[in-house]
Amino acid sequence: SAVISQKPSRDICQRGTSLTIQCQVDSQVTMMFWYRQQPGQSLTLIATANQGSEATYESGFVIDKFPISRPNLTFSTLTVSNMSPEDSSIYLCSVARQGDRGELFFGEGSRLTVL
């Protein structure tokens, strides 16, 4: 199994500010996935972070709002830009057991509250 560390675990942010979430994996992985989970709702995939290329965003998510970096095979960041209260959520990074498929391992999540 993969060990995934996320920082910060939680934060309270002001409207209009931006916050960067870091995700560190203990092994090299091809793809890292960023999810959002709003209270009482299902996981929603924001984007897939590929090393050495642009992230692939899902419908409803754009790079300007959620810029992603993937400088190497063990690390990625997700920035939530120009935050509003609607961005209050848990953000999770995850990796797959087999490249881009199979069982997913999740980080502990970053709980953001936007005032």
Added chain:
Amino acid sequence: GQNIDQPTEMTATEGAIVQINCTYQTSGFNGLFWYQQHAGEAPTFLSYNVLDGLEEKGRFSSFLSRSKGYSYLLLKELQMKDSASYLCAPEDSNYQLIWGAGTKLIIKP
């Protein structure tokens, strides 16, 4: 379109058996995952079904019927620590997981 349907909440008694159902419609299908998510924590993997039938793993079993677009998770000998949300997640033809909203399972003594 893609759709996952599972009950929002279920209640069961410690020591009993509970079955959590999931029906799905996806763009293609490769298999189906079940994850457990305790409140405030990240999801953890429980099972993955590719073929029709029942897969047993200790107290937990998962069933799949591909033709019916149906799966269930069976939990036996329930323990208080089984109180959690259980997420059904079919995998579409692009190996992307489609997540249900989850079933919150409440275990009572």
